[in-house]
Amino acid sequence: NEQVKAITSCYEEFMNLGKRVLCVAECNFAAPPEFQFQGSGPKDVNFPLSGYTFLGVFAIEDPPKPGVRESIASMRDAGCQTIMVTGDHPSTALAISRRIGILGDQEVVDTLSGENFAAITGAMISSQGLPPDDLTLAEVANDPELAPECADFWRKCVQQARVFARVSPLDKQAIVQAYQHFAGEIVAMTGDGVNDAPALKEAEVGIAMGIRGTEVAKEAADIVLLDDDLQSVAAGMEQGRLCAENLRKSVLYTMCSKVPQALPTFAQLLGIPVALTTVQVILIDIGTDIWTAVAYAAQPAETSLMKKKPRHPRKDAIVNSRMLLYSFAYIGVIQSLCCWSSFFYMPQMWTLLDKKDVPVIYTASEKIAIQSGTTMYYWALVCGQVGAAFAATTTSMSLATYGIPNNWLNLFIILEFGCSIAVIYHTDLQHAFGMKALTLRQMLAGSCALFAIIAAEEIRKFLVRRRETARSEAPLAPAASALMKDNNPSPGQHKEETDMDGNEALPDIGGSA
Numbered sequence: 475n476e477q478v479k480a481i482t483s484c485y486e487e488f489m490n491l492g493k494r495v496l497c498v499a500e501c502n503f504a505a506p507p508e509f510q511f512q513g514s515g516p517k518d519v520n521f522p523l524s525g526y527t528f529l530g531v532f533a534i535e536d537p538p539k540p541g542v543r544e545s546i547a548s549m550r551d552a553g554c555q556t557i558m559v560t561g562d563h564p565s566t567a568l569a570i571s572r573r574i575g576i577l578g579d580q581e582v583v584d585t586l587s588g589e590n591f592a593a594i595t596g597a598m599i600s601s602q603g604l605p606p607d608d609l610t611l612a613e614v615a616n617d618p619e620l621a622p623e624c625a626d627f628w629r630k631c632v633q634q635a636r637v638f639a640r641v642s643p644l645d646k647q648a649i650v651q652a653y654q655h656f657a658g659e660i661v662a663m664t665g666d667g668v669n670d671a672p673a674l675k676e677a678e679v680g681i682a683m684g685i686r687g688t689e690v691a692k693e694a695a696d697i698v699l700l701d702d703d704l705q706s707v708a709a710g711m712e713q714g715r716l717c718a719e720n721l722r723k724s725v726l727y728t729m730c731s732k733v734p735q736a737l738p739t740f741a742q743l744l745g746i747p748v749a750l751t752t753v754q755v756i757l758i759d760i761g762t763d764i765w766t767a768v769a770y771a772a773q774p775a776e777t778s779l780m781k782k783k784p785r786h787p788r789k790d791a792i793v794n795s796r797m798l799l800y801s802f803a804y805i806g807v808i809q810s811l812c813c814w815s816s817f818f819y820m821p822q823m824w825t826l827l828d829k830k831d832v833p834v835i836y837t838a839s840e841k842i843a844i845q846s847g848t849t850m851y852y853w854a855l856v857c858g859q860v861g862a863a864f865a866a867t868t869t870s871m872s873l874a875t876y877g878i879p880n881n882w883l884n885l886f887i888i889l890e891f892g893c894s895i896a897v898i899y900h901t902d903l904q905h906a907f908g909m910k911a912l913t914l915r916q917m918l919a920g921s922c923a924l925f926a927i928i929a930a931e932e933i934r935k936f937l938v939r940r941r942e943t944a945r946s947e948a949p950l951a952p953a954a955s956a957l958m959k960d961n962n963p964s965p966g967q968h969k970e971e972t973d974m975d976g977n978e979a980l981p982d983i984g985g986s987a
Contacts, residue, residue, distance in 0.1 A: 489565035715779055772881075808927055898910075
């Protein structure tokens, strides 16, 4: 008994350091000539399984690639939760999960029942998490009364557990289904072995390892990592978010000009002279908006991109009510006010409102005045769209901090200005598009839309940043403060961990995560 206690204490100490432990023992027995060891278990082996002499234990550590801890921290900041699913012993899995930042120093315990949910084992899943034979986990999640104990077990798992150890391939598939149906999460599963294939297929995003992964795992996965590096997953998440964000910005920018483009048509019903012709609307859409909108594909990410809550692909549409309000009721209104102000800034525009004849007949000088007014409206709208283009480059960052790093966008804005100046001042183009040359003073007056939109957006973004700062600095509730304390090591612990990291690489996640 004393020897068993000493052995147990030894291997538990190693496992608590995140190492895999093997026991070595020997047994001498009489074997016939040319004997070969056969069998894989107590029922089919051809050698004795008792009477062994204990020799010792040795520990193995599977070294990981550097950057695992940083990648997990980055994904946590992005609102994603990392779960470890491994075949290792629970003690080994818990130790590694703490070292790479999946778990804090305190175990997760169900305070209602006192049951330890720090690491869920395959045995726990087999005894508590299997639904009746004629039911699936999806059906149990939709109607917990069908299997109350199973539903309660998985509900606690998805809320509290961060580590699953000693699991089978079917257990991995059940874990994926549990997070999908009991937590409503979008699940990405990484794996490299044949046993991981069912879970890779079940997850919304299956990620296989390209170097050490089996062909079965690669076929079942949606994505194959060429470098087998968890940092590539975080980088892929950031790139995916950037693509979605740039698409949103492109659509946002394109919709901003629709209100000032449509209002002149309705204004004619009130007797206001035409402020924007059909040809000029087409010129704005094709000659300016399209190319600027395409340039957003090359827009660099904002610093806060990976600190935002992830967008749910089934619940959060890229084009939503907030975008419509921003484009139509905010930027579109500012553009319209600037365009109409510029239009009525031109000579004779106010006097033309007094004409009550039906149909209205304009003199030659009045037609020239209207042509100048439409040119001014067009120029103000172009400047407003340039302002909207700069405003849409960031969600909350100031342009003074973010700058104008998208050279494609800068090029197309220059071309946009060049195209507008050409149709205003080139004689042949003036006739084709119904333009009239403007004076320098009028051009400056029309450009007020650009500065008005940028100024309004800088004020809005400042208020957004101040609100986010106030939220982040708000005092936490006692329970939340205690939780953060548990998940953040003390200065002494951090120093010890840093010293250890300097001597050896961080441990691998082990199995699949």
